[in-house]
Amino acid sequence: MIIILLIAAIFGFVLSTTLFFKKSTNTLATRILGSFYFILSVYALQAFIIDGGYLEHFTWFFLWPLLPYHLIFIPIYYYFKVILTDQFKWDKAELILLIPFLLGLIDVGYVYLQPEHFYNSILSEAISTPEKRLNVQYWLLSLDQHLLMRHFWQFGVLIVLLPEIKFFIKNGGDDELKKILNKWLIIFWGILMVMAVLAIIYALEKMKLLNIFDSLIIIGENGGIITFFLYIALFLIGIIPIYFPSILYGYPQKLTKSSNFISIEQPEDLKFGLEKEEVLAKLKRLKENDCHLDKKFNLTECARKLEMPSHHISYFLKQYYGLSFATYKNTLRTKHAKRLIEEGYLQNNTIDALAEKCGYANRTSFSKSFKSLVEISPSEYAAEFK
The missing domain is CATH 1.20.1070 (Rhopdopsin 7-helix transmembrane proteins)
Structure with a gap:
């Protein structure tokens, strides 16, 4: 005993x-x-x-x-x-x-x-x-x-x-x-x-x-x-x-959804444990370092870089942005793709090259993701922007 x-x-x-x-x-x-x-x-x-x-x-x-x-x-x-x-x-x-x-x-x-x-x-x-x-x-x-x-x-x-x-x-x-x-x-x-x-x-x-x-x-x-x-x-x-x-x-607490996904600002009543600013700052650094453009960047890799459990990241993204991790990642990638298209990337490169540049494994997955978020295909967006 x-x-x-x-x-x-x-x-x-x-x-x-x-x-x-x-x-x-x-x-x-x-x-x-x-x-x-x-x-x-x-x-x-x-x-x-x-x-x-x-x-x-x-x-x-x-x-x-x-x-x-x-x-x-x-x-x-x-x-x-x-x-x-x-x-x-x-x-x-x-x-x-x-x-x-x-x-x-x-x-x-x-x-x-x-x-x-x-x-x-x-x-x-x-x-x-x-x-x-x-x-x-x-x-x-x-x-x-x-x-x-x-x-x-x-x-x-x-x-x-x-x-x-x-x-x-x-x-x-x-x-x-x-x-x-x-x-x-x-x-x-x-x-x-x-x-x-x-x-x-x-x-x-x-x-x-x-x-x-x-x-x-x-x-x-x-x-x-x-x-x-x-x-x-x-x-x-x-x-x-x-x-x-x-x-x-620790545990995330009272969260309210942000209406602006791209902005790093959050409402005053949002709380994520006692370290919400640190979590948001880490997410911002990942975005600035283009980690989301790595083909191997998934929830597990994100958790490792943020030094947080994966389910906490999913919870935070869902409550703060109203998005799953996959949608959050694809939104960042799509934003990057739109910027490259607007800068004329497709004038000298193919859709396949753009897909790889934005972290996608192939053109099909890139086009499907892009269209679900922008409602038109990458080529249509390029033509419309031009």
Whole structure:
């Protein structure tokens, strides 16, 4: 059972590193999520070290992690807020989120200020009897009371967020990307809630305030069913992003269609995560570098150059321009073909040469695309322009 914690920690560290450094369409949200996974990974790793009996080899990994643990629900809260509202907004009332951290800071500071033997006695007991480490009393609170307080705050945060999550899921369109986002938010919220409830029950049992699961202590010598499912919840939180790889890139939000495809200007109310200007600037650079005139230029190649997932590009083009990627590409190619025709390219060259010049594999596909967008063939357009 203990190995579950190590796997969750490894997955969490890899994921948090990816979220911190990978470019995305919603950088703020992904980095906030990365901070949550980093704290969760430290949490899982320390639990593995202590419950696995390895603390005597890692004595430095004790006590101080209590402080970041008391912050774990803060990135949860702001991650959901940024995703749901597409902005980061802080309110004075949210200072209540810092209460567990401040109490933890007082207790950790108190222990470190005591004579060395006081800290060593706590450490020795955690090494010899890991299952009783939560009963140790600091100054204001015992360790199990800290655990209870932290996850009670997490439970409260998730309850506060629930109405906003419901509203977000019911509104904002029904496209494929929104469905993925809705599913991710529901599953992520659900597992976090299960984790909070199990941790609260676990803390109450350790405090001898609840014993409804005494008869279910069936997992391990010192563990129980609650401990087992708590570890499973940590494991699921650590690996569930594997099934939602697009969260590494953030999510596009409220988009309104542009009436002018050629112009790079966008309406003020258009938003694409928090990086819409960067996405549009990248598309503009691709166009200026004539990437669309390369015969091999497809959605996959475009995604590689933009450092974005292909479905995000399709979503953006559909919502912003009202076009599929293929139509967007062909529109740029047709614009280039029209300019060449107007400059007299066909006076000395064939339609086949023009098709190749504009990135098409053959004359047929070029003529078909040109006519669908301009409503006349390239030769007719040349004659009409002349």
